[in-house]
Amino acid sequence: MNGRIEVENLTKTFKKGNVQAVKDVSFQVEEGEFFAFLGPNGAGKSTTVQILTTLINASSGKVEVAGYDVIGEPEHVRRHIGVALQETGVDPDLTGREMVELQAFIFGFGKEEGKRRAQELLDIVDLSEASERRIGGYSGGMRRRLDLALTLVNEPNILFLDEPTTGLDPSSRAAIWKELRRLNKEKGTTIFLTTQYLEEADSLADRIGIINKGEIVAMGSPKDLKSEIGQDLITITLKDRDVIEHSVNLIRTQMEGVDVLAQQEKILVYVEEGTRQLLEVVRILDTEDIGIVDIQLSSPTLDDIFLKLTSETKEGVKSRGE
Numbered sequence: 569m570n571g572r573i574e575v576e577n578l579t580k581t582f583k584k585g586n587v588q589a590v591k592d593v594s595f596q597v598e599e600g601e602f603f604a605f606l607g608p609n610g611a612g613k614s615t616t617v618q619i620l621t622t623l624i625n626a627s628s629g630k631v632e633v634a635g636y637d638v639i640g641e642p643e644h645v646r647r648h649i650g651v652a653l654q655e656t657g658v659d660p661d662l663t664g665r666e667m668v669e670l671q672a673f674i675f676g677f678g679k680e681e682g683k684r685r686a687q688e689l690l691d692i693v694d695l696s697e698a699s700e701r702r703i704g705g706y707s708g709g710m711r712r713r714l715d716l717a718l719t720l721v722n723e724p725n726i727l728f729l730d731e732p733t734t735g736l737d738p739s740s741r742a743a744i745w746k747e748l749r750r751l752n753k754e755k756g757t758t759i760f761l762t763t764q765y766l767e768e769a770d771s772l773a774d775r776i777g778i779i780n781k782g783e784i785v786a787m788g789s790p791k792d793l794k795s796e797i798g799q800d801l802i803t804i805t806l807k808d809r810d811v812i813e814h815s816v817n818l819i820r821t822q823m824e825g826v827d828v829l830a831q832q833e834k835i836l837v838y839v840e841e842g843t844r845q846l847l848e849v850v851r852i853l854d855t856e857d858i859g860i861v862d863i864q865l866s867s868p869t870l871d872d873i874f875l876k877l878t879s880e881t882k883e884g885v886k887s888r889g890e
């Protein structure tokens with residue numbers, strides 16, 4: 569038994585709508601690693617998690633989880649993993665405590681042992697007080713925390729979490745982050761988490777894979793990705809749209825080591841030292857009398873990062889991702 573995940577040339581095409589949701593994706597997650605799969609809506613995150621957790625089959629490629637093939641040995645895979653998906657089937661008429669005790673029973677705990685384990689988990693996810701209430705009356709955040717408790721009953725070696733904090737308030741999110749960090753550090757649980765939030769991946773993960781339109785567009789530690797992306801973003805709106813291309817070329821040739829993009833009527837410049845380089849951009853445009861309507865300095869958002877990564881050539885992206 570190991571806590572590794574290996575994905576090789578994974579592809580998934582949904583016949584309905586002829587959607588290629590995952591396109592030739594390869595990556596590994598090491599035992600004890602905290603890995604985040606980061607991407608916007610529809611990027612292919614849930615599809616990947618569903619394949620890795622044996623819920624749906626891949627169209628092609630090879631996936632091993634905990635040393636077992638997901639197609640050939642799905643029951644072995646299931647025995648070693650915990651899964652918290654976006655849509656989970658919990659019975660709204662049960663209380664939180666009954667649901668966790670039921671899960672313990674399913675995993676073969678005896679009655680007393682199951683009760684103890686349920687109490688321990690309800691404490692961990694901070695649901696002890698609400699444990700006698702029916703699940704149907706729980707808030708979204710409480711449901712997510714209950715999902716997490718259910719996932720943890722059998723102390724899995726590998727934990728899959730599909731957007732565990734989407735739509736949660738900050739305190740519920742913080743509680744889940746804390747528990748995930750603890751599991752990873754203290755128990756050595758391998759964690760595969762999908763998220764749309766850059767800050768979540770940044771704060772929790774050892775390594776981040778960025779997925780967009782079914783393809784991995786970047787892979788690395790948060791530090792590596794940030795330095796690759798650049799720390800600051802300068803956004804410029806020009807008076808005359810006709811000179812955008814010329815201005816992009818000017819900035820590109822006169823400023824070393826920055827990435828410059830034209831996006832509709834704006835120019836985006838990714839830089840390391842925002843304030844100093846903003847002045848440089850103004851100076852470069854000014855020498856050619858190019859009028860600026862607006863110029864802003866900000867940290868890149870996830871959207872900016874995607875825009876930058878997906879505008880690069882596939883070759884350039886691939887060499888970084890491997």
Ligand SMILES: Nc1ncnc2c1ncn2[C@@H]1O[C@H](COP(=O)(O)OP(=O)(O)OP(=O)(O)O)[C@@H](O)[C@H]1O
Pocket residue numbers: 582584585587588589607608609610611612613614615616764
């Ligand atoms: N069962 C299905 N049948 C047809 N198409 C599907 C199916 N499931 C997903 N897709 C499509 O596959 C693509 C990837 O979807 P997926 O749910 O994996 O994305 P995601 O990154 O998890 O998005 P989100 O953050 O919104 O959950 C989308 O275009 C989606 O519409």
